[in-house]
Amino acid sequence: MDIIQIKDISKSYGPEFSLKNVSLDVKQGKIFSLLGPNGAGKTTLVKLMLNLMHSDSGEIKINGHDVSDKSSRAGIAFIPEKFNFFSFYTARGVLEFFGKMKGVEGAELKSQVDSALEELQIAELANRKLSRMSKGQMQRVGLASILIGKNDLIILDEPFSGLDPIGIRDLKDIIKKLKEQGKTLFINSHILLEMEQLCDEVAILNKGKLLFNGSVASVLEREKSLEDFFYKLISNERGQ
């Protein structure tokens, strides 16, 4: 079953197209990565999926719901590239707030928050305010939030940015664990090596056009690595 269905989506800023007739589907339980150089339209597509922006044409459905319907976000966890929240909150406070916004309450909320803090190894930061945390610690709080609530789809925008090598390893483990639990992960990333190891499927965007959408296995049948495939595809496009 397709958890994300994107059909003929176009979005322009004035005369410039950010996305042009993009269509793609993401199957439930897969790790999907959206790749592309800067300005390719990746963030625009994520914003359209979260209804933060409105498309000029086309439609996007998540879990069968149009993105304009709040039900489409009922099972989504989203972490932007630089996780940021009001600095007066403690790590526990943020996670509790996220839980309440996802309809989790009482003892269940406390239990989920405690286990998320443990999972991300930030239990000792539970009562520390965000204003007193490093970027890496903040990012871990953001990542802990994806473990709160019943999320079928996890959208991560450049999740490895700002993490130290231990954090990257931990995140990869969490992503694998979430996949084992049947969750779908939609990852925007520049780090092609990590994506090759982690993902089932990739899509490559350039200047708002979808150049490729398929499995990592099919990429590796054609080229030695995802990086080579990506480089050749983008270079050909630039040459045209």
Added chain:
Amino acid sequence: MNSQYKALILDTILKEARSKTLIFIFLATTASIVLGHLVLSAMNSDMGQGAALSMAGIDILSMNFRILNSISFIIALVFGVSVFRSDFENNIIYQYLSFPISRTEYFFLRVLGTWLLVFIYYAYAYALSAILFSFAFKSFVFSWSHLLSFGVLNLYLLLVIFISIFFSLLMNKIGALFVTFVCCVASSVAYGTFSKLPLKEQFQDVSVFKVVGAFFYYLFPRITFLDELSSKILSKEGMVENVLQQAIHLVVISVVFIFIANYFVKKKDF
């Protein structure tokens, strides 16, 4: 009320309650009320106690409330323009809108949370004044008209907050503060002029000022009506002229404004 609504309202109060402006106004208001209480206590001990003084206490309390009304207007304005804008400028709005709530819910819960914060400030200052002034005059200076006036003024503050948040959707904080302030003043001047004129005279001798005045009088929520109503109740100086007509206009235009604001909220790209 579901947990999402409670969480978002509390979040609104918590984030704005940390404002240095609010803390300063809160402390300044407390100091002014306590100072007023000390002066009145000294006057009372010099002049003795009596019914006349108790009446003076009610008048002074009424005057005190009018000052509080003006301060509350400024707080409503400042927090109204900040509450949505700070989410946007700190890039946190993406996080809020990725939760399973509609934009309409997000917008109106922010309005409600801001209003509750102003309400808490106003209720605190109101109660402190009534208690301390009662001690100063050794009699209970509270009257029911104060409570009714308090209720009406809170409706006025709710509308000011709504209008300032509406403008903050369209422009930056400074711009929204300026435009909301100008609109509220223009609406107040237009109300002061047009509400006293018979309908025929409202459209005689048309000038630029009259056209602008008519625009604000007919197409902008008549928030000054609520301010006037609150003052009349407080001072017991009779009733606002054409109170029913003014109330109907206020409700109709406010509802139109709410629909327009909701449209902008739904259509905005973040």
